[in-house]
Amino acid sequence: MSQSFDIAVIGATGTVGEALVQLLEERDFPVSTLHLLASGDSAGQSVPFRGKNLRVRALDGFDFSQVRLAFFAGSPAVTREYASRASEAGCSFIDLSGALSLDDAIRVVPEVNADVLAGLKAPYRLTSPCAPVVALATALAPLHPLLDLRQVCAMACLSVSTLGREGVNELARQTAELLNARPLEPRFFDRQAAFNLLAQVGEVDSEGHALLEKRMVSELKQMFRISALDVSATCVQAPVFFGDSLSVMLRSEKVIDLQAICAALDDAQGIERVESPDYPTVVGDAVGQDVVYVGRLRCGLGNPHELNLWIASDNVRKGAALNAVQLGELLIKDYLSKILT
Amino acid sequence: MSQSFDIAVIGATGTVGEALVQLLEERDFPVSTLHLLASGDSAGQSVPFRGKNLRVRALDGFDFSQVRLAFFAGSPAVTREYASRASEAGCSFIDLSGALSLDDAIRVVPEVNADVLAGLKAPYRLTSPCAPVVALATALAPLHPLLDLRQVCAMACLSVSTLGREGVNELARQTAELLNARPLEPRFFDRQAAFNLLAQVGEVDSEGHALLEKRMVSELKQMFRISALDVSATCVQAPVFFGDSLSVMLRSEKVIDLQAICAALDDAQGIERVESPDYPTVVGDAVGQDVVYVGRLRCGLGNPHELNLWIASDNVRKGAALNAVQLGELLIKDYLSKILT
Ligand SMILES: NC(=O)c1ccc[n+]([C@@H]2O[C@H](COP(=O)([O-])OP(=O)(O)OC[C@H]3O[C@@H](n4cnc5c(N)ncnc54)[C@H](OP(=O)(O)O)[C@@H]3O)[C@@H](O)[C@H]2O)c1
């Protein structure tokens, strides 16, 4: 990777955007010029990168033909408005907002389906799946060949950072008000989120499904290329700042070989297995880490075809920014660099 | 109910015991003398009941032949040591600790299987099931006749009060330390429980199952009298003071008729249904209430045989003390009063 590229980060002042910029530096991503973009409100702010302070500019009016690769870490509306401008200017992109359909911007997690990149053409249009799917797919990838997977039932307890800066600020504010016995005034959430569990994350459709739940089902099916995969997904809002926790129940046609399952997880990239009776948690283990933690591996009670597990993963880093940066690395190494040479 | 009875509450100084005493008063339970018992450490403390302060006495040495009915709300070890003494003295009891086997002290929730009492003989030996099972069974009871139930997958996020006073104190202490940026020193939990989710509640066995998870499976099977009922259960520790939240996925042989399901829940005793897009939570709805809240009713994504729902219930009141008091009321009305007349 001796070449370097001009890159844009959209949403550079946000929770995911900040983690993206930090990872581009940490991982020595082959950047020549880094364009940091956000809403007009943030224009003029600066963000540290490789020892310099880079200015944030307004996305509006940005000329995508200046860059080879863009990370979309703004809202879904931002992606909907600007993604096609990027493509038309010949700029490949990795979207993190999930605004685009499966067909329009394929979901990829390097540990799961990096091979699909070979069938695509520049400018690339990729989506980093939603954070609970990055975690779940990473854990399932090494298990999938060992299981004749019949059913996946996942309950994801998501942290408030799933909803960005405002979610984090609101949990901190609500908790402080309650501990100081001040009257609680919910603002960002419509009710008390501190010391409580909210039954849904974001709005639900007329059938009662939340967008993230629909994404979990459709993105898993696409990545594992099993359109009939039987998936049930529920997302719940937990009073946790950072990190997704998933409780997962799998059913296999074959009897579960727990020892083989553990060995496969131990051999896999991007996974740290924690042995019972210990177990991983988001605060103690996953947050700030580049791997997905897996624990509480056990069969069903009286059902040897059932495998239960617990996953703890950093939603902002592993579930979003790191996955996107790894996709960017793959694109550059195997594809974009070849186009240029 | 013109008769009244001498009653004992074991564990009267605990979280559940206090709620029990309060409910005996609130519901005008036919008590003549109320004996409040706890460990020797609490002997001499007083607890208000019907405008008087009752003295707490040491359980050790208590003569069970003085009472017709005892509530065991101490630890499992206390039940194991004293339950047979109660029976031998002709005292019926309702255990809340879950220490006794299914055969030894049948699980009963009045809304679900009150009819089993008719087949029993005094002195009665009953168990109020663990709190997540009281909640889940109450919600399932009216649905069961409408579903040809094939599978139940429940993930219960339990509050720290599940572990009694010490759990509650520790969450308060940890939260205050973190908000004041003081170093965290876990004591009761072995790690940070505040702003975190712990993957298991209590210890796990060599196969990785927690006791509460095993109770959920076996108690549900007993109460619904389906020994082959396909149940998967996971219990997680949430940073919530009071109230159990359950995410439940059901599979039925029949196609789900959501309208009929909603109507059945609306007609059922002990249940409050919340219509989407609103949903119930423990803090805003369930805590302090006598009903189980049910919401987020929805079919599977592309699977009309799947029903998903969310349950919020007060673990201490509805899940423990109230259920036990209601069992006591049933016993007295239909059985104990007849023995005496
Ligand atoms: N947080 C997670 O766990 C997570 C995980 C995976 C994916 N995602 C997705 O990643 C995206 C960013 O999430 P986040 O958590 O980082 O949110 P956030 O903290 O609220 O940050 C939002 C970012 O979007 C920018 N933005 C908003 N409106 C804009 C506009 N009109 N033009 C240009 N930029 C605009 C904001 O810029 P200003 O500072 O100027 O407002 C900010 O930089 C979302 O689509 C989210 O769904 C989030």
Ligand SMILES: NC(=O)c1ccc[n+]([C@@H]2O[C@H](COP(=O)([O-])OP(=O)(O)OC[C@H]3O[C@@H](n4cnc5c(N)ncnc54)[C@H](OP(=O)(O)O)[C@@H]3O)[C@@H](O)[C@H]2O)c1
């Ligand atoms: N909390 C829940 O959500 C819940 C729900 C359903 C069932 N349960 C079960 O109900 C029982 C009580 O739970 P809790 O939450 O109320 O616990 P808790 O707050 O810790 O109270 C424990 C009670 O047991 C008493 N006790 C302890 N050792 C004793 C001994 N050797 N002899 C007599 N009394 C003794 C304590 O008396 P001292 O004050 O003297 O120590 C106290 O009154 C447990 O078995 C628990 O599993 C709890």
